[in-house]
Amino acid sequence: MTTTELWCDRCGEPATATAHPACASARQLEPPRFCPHCRRRMKVQVLPVGWSAVCVEHGEIRG
Amino acid sequence: MPEILDQARTQVLGDGVGLDQAGVLAVLNLPDEHLPAALQLAHDVRMRWCGPEVEVEGIVSLKTGGCPEDCHFCSQSGLFTSPVRSVWLDIPSLVEAAKQTAATGATEFCIVAAVRGPDARLMKQMREGVAAIKAAVDIQVAASLGMLSKEQVDDLVDMGVHRYNHNLETCRSYFPNVVTTHSWEERWETLRMVRDSGMEVCCGGILGLGETVEQRAEFAAQLAELNPHEVPLNFLNPRPGTPLGDRPVVEGKDALRAIAAFRLAMPRTILRYAGGREITLGDLGTRDGLLGGINAVIVGNYLTTLGRPATADLELLDELKMPVKALSATL
Ligand code: SF4
Ligand SMILES: [Zn+2]
Ligand SMILES: [Zn+2]
Numbered sequence: 378m379t380t381t382e383l384w385c386d387r388c389g390e391p392a393t394a395t396a397h398p399a400c401a402s403a404r405q406l407e408p409p410r411f412c413p414h415c416r417r418r419m420k421v422q423v424l425p426v427g428w429s430a431v432c433v434e435h436g437e438i439r440g
Numbered sequence: 441m442p443e444i445l446d447q448a449r450t451q452v453l454g455d456g457v458g459l460d461q462a463g464v465l466a467v468l469n470l471p472d473e474h475l476p477a478a479l480q481l482a483h484d485v486r487m488r489w490c491g492p493e494v495e496v497e498g499i500v501s502l503k504t505g506g507c508p509e510d511c512h513f514c515s516q517s518g519l520f521t522s523p524v525r526s527v528w529l530d531i532p533s534l535v536e537a538a539k540q541t542a543a544t545g546a547t548e549f550c551i552v553a554a555v556r557g558p559d560a561r562l563m564k565q566m567r568e569g570v571a572a573i574k575a576a577v578d579i580q581v582a583a584s585l586g587m588l589s590k591e592q593v594d595d596l597v598d599m600g601v602h603r604y605n606h607n608l609e610t611c612r613s614y615f616p617n618v619v620t621t622h623s624w625e626e627r628w629e630t631l632r633m634v635r636d637s638g639m640e641v642c643c644g645g646i647l648g649l650g651e652t653v654e655q656r657a658e659f660a661a662q663l664a665e666l667n668p669h670e671v672p673l674n675f676l677n678p679r680p681g682t683p684l685g686d687r688p689v690v691e692g693k694d695a696l697r698a699i700a701a702f703r704l705a706m707p708r709t710i711l712r713y714a715g716g717r718e719i720t721l722g723d724l725g726t727r728d729g730l731l732g733g734i735n736a737v738i739v740g741n742y743l744t745t746l747g748r749p750a751t752a753d754l755e756l757l758d759e760l761k762m763p764v765k766a767l768s769a770t771l
Pocket of ligand 2 (some may be wrong): 385386387388389390397400
């Protein structure tokens with residue numbers, strides 16, 4: 378986690394180094410839902426292989 | 441050997457006649473020590489009446505989120521505080537998804553939309569999307585677009601959609617506890633029209649919604665009455681923000697009991713692992729289910745959640761000496 382990642386990308390609550398073990402575990406089988414930089418809900422498209430998530434402010438990430 | 445398994449050996453394995461509701465309930469209530477025997481019998485039934493092939497399918501969400509319905513398990517309902525936002529997939533990406541699916545050896549590609557039923561925009565997107573897939577990829581196209589009118593059923597047949605998925609989700613008696621914006625009977629009506637059209641009927645549901653074991657047996661009996669070509673079996677993956685978001689996941693052994701029982705109710709159907717198996721069963725349970733009545737899988741990701749990599753499932757099938765059903769065998 379970098380210092381610019383202020384929010385948990387699964388639940389959208391403030392991110393701290395160890396506060397979200399359940400989210401981290403769930404994220405192995407889920408794409409992110411919240412932008413870690415600004416907490417906006419992202420537009421997420423899951424594909425058979427991979428996913429993409431778009432924040433209107435911070436752009437697209439893929440996994 | 442419990443009496444119900446003796447009865448199933450003669451009736452289901454021998455004669456190909458599925459168990460009724462009482463029989464399914466007896467299997468669902470078997471104590472743990474008889475679970476291996478139930479799974480073995482369900483596997484024997486699957487091998488005898490379906491064969492060793494496994495049907496592999498990929499699915500993709502054409503329109504995600506923002507659904508006006510209130511299915512309490514669903515992260516795509518616009519009525520809950522789920523973080524899933526509404527998004528549409530463009531046609532080049534849809535074709536790419538079909539290509540990726542075909543590359544795994546899958547013969548089925550199901551296009552899904554989170555809607556009560558299709559509007560003109562969605563039907564237009566389907567017509568263009570299905571044509572583009574058929575021009576570029578060798579794969580059979582299925583669809584899941586909610587409740588249909590007769591005209592829409594005919595349109596889908598005309599596009600070349602060969603199978604239609606519409607889940608009853610749970611038994612009739614429990615359905616009003618899970619969905620209040622439409623009825624079980626409305627879903628049944630769409631299924632009836634789909635069957636009359638000649639499209640293959642794909643209809644299953646989700647276990648772990650809070651239904652009783654008796655209601656699970658009721659559901660199996662109602663599906664058997666419908667006699668679908670395919671039954672996708674999901675296990676609840678509780679989604680944040682939904683009314684069922686805090687429910688416990690189904691116990692692995694109960695999931696396996698259900699797999700065996702559903703197979704013994706429907707000896708000839710394609711019984712598919714759909715969502716939730718990763719958290720309910722894990723790797724070991726996935727294998728047990730494939731050796732206990734399951735003969736189809738969804739590979740890759742789901743609609744809003746991720747699955748394990750397709751290669752993990754394909755390697756497992758290889759190890760179990762279960763051939764992937766080929767396209768020529770399905771045409
Ligand atoms: S109709 Fe389908 S997409 Fe809409 S809430 Fe129900 S399950 Fe979800
Ligand atoms: Zn979190
Ligand atoms: Zn952002």
